[in-house]
Amino acid sequence: MIEYKSPEEIELMRAAGIVVGTALAALREAAVPGVSTADLDEVARGVIYGAGATPSFLGYHGFPATICTSINSEIVHGIPSKDAVIRDGDVISIDCGAIVDGYHGDAAITVPVGEVTPDKLELLRVTEESLWHGMAAARLGGRLIDISRAIEAYIRSQPHPAGGTWGIVEEYVGHGIGTAMHQDPQVHNFVPPRAPKGPEIVKGLALAVEPMVNLGTRLTRVLEDGWTVVTKDGAVSAHFEHSFTVTDEGPWVLTDLDGGRERIAAIRSGSGVTASA
Ligand code: MG
Ligand code: MG
Numbered sequence: 001m002i003e004y005k006s007p008e009e010i011e012l013m014r015a016a017g018i019v020v021g022t023a024l025a026a027l028r029e030a031a032v033p034g035v036s037t038a039d040l041d042e043v044a045r046g047v048i049y050g051a052g053a054t055p056s057f058l059g060y061h062g063f064p065a066t067i068c069t070s071i072n073s074e075i076v077h078g079i080p081s082k083d084a085v086i087r088d089g090d091v092i093s094i095d096c097g098a099i100v101d102g103y104h105g106d107a108a109i110t111v112p113v114g115e116v117t118p119d120k121l122e123l124l125r126v127t128e129e130s131l132w133h134g135m136a137a138a139r140l141g142g143r144l145i146d147i148s149r150a151i152e153a154y155i156r157s158q159p160h161p162a163g164g165t166w167g168i169v170e171e172y173v174g175h176g177i178g179t180a181m182h183q184d185p186q187v188h189n190f191v192p193p194r195a196p197k198g199p200e201i202v203k204g205l206a207l208a209v210e211p212m213v214n215l216g217t218r219l220t221r222v223l224e225d226g227w228t229v230v231t232k233d234g235a236v237s238a239h240f241e242h243s244f245t246v247t248d249e250g251p252w253v254l255t256d257l258d259g260g261r262e263r264i265a266a267i268r269s270g271s272g273v274t275a276s277a
Pocket of ligand 1 (some may be wrong): 060095096097107108210241
């Protein structure tokens with residue numbers, strides 16, 4: 001069942017989104033060579049509790065940490081550890097969620113650590129840009145599938161740095177969000193065969209969109225810890241996520257500190273210049 005939010009409830013989600021966006025900004029700065037993922041978890045905890053919010057992930061189905069940290073071939077759901085130290089040339093995906101007055105925000109970034117090779121940087125760019133193209137395709141009166149189609153079309157339109165094919169992960173998808181982190185509907189990052197158009201995009205719908213793209217095969221497996229999802233071929237993966245809603249003024253990116261309107265306007269106008277600083 002889809003939970004449609006009132007404007008007041010969306011404001012609480014914006015407050016949660018700002019906590020998440022602030023934590024991710026701090027984590028981007030903190031993700032330097034020599035730091036452990038447990039150190040990063042500590043940073044996230046400081047920002048979230050410091051803002052009077054609560055982590056969404058800690059204790060979720062038994063998850064033992066505040067953020068998910070997934071390095072290189074890890075796609076999502078990596079568990080922070082003092083033994084997992086990031087090094088020059090790594091990429092690290094950081095997923096963060098926070099609750100304010102019962103409402104969740106959920107977002108993720110993939111960060112280059114030190115000097116990173118151009119193919120990995122291109123993977124990060126394509127994945128992040130596909131997220132923004134997906135959100136930009138969401139219009140009042142449109143359908144959920146518009147988002148999935150835009151994500152996939154953007155990724156497929158971008159040349160692969162090794163002349164191969166981008167691996168769009170299919171097993172993990174975006175979701176509705178509100179009084180729970182994971183709600184209906186699911187938001188695919190591709191158009192499944194014979195996919196229905198999905199629910200209409202209306203005011204009060206809030207979604208977390210989160211494409212995961214691999215440099216190699218789209219296929220995945222889960223490590224023995226029961227959480228960490230990795231690429232089957234060991235190639236590098238990227239993950240970007242935002243929680244957003246659609247208003248009369250267009251998409252409002254609740255977990256982006258600026259609200260994302262300018263970046264979405266740039267995509268819609270076709271200027272193609274959308275990269276954030
Ligand atoms: Mg997330
Ligand atoms: Mg999510």
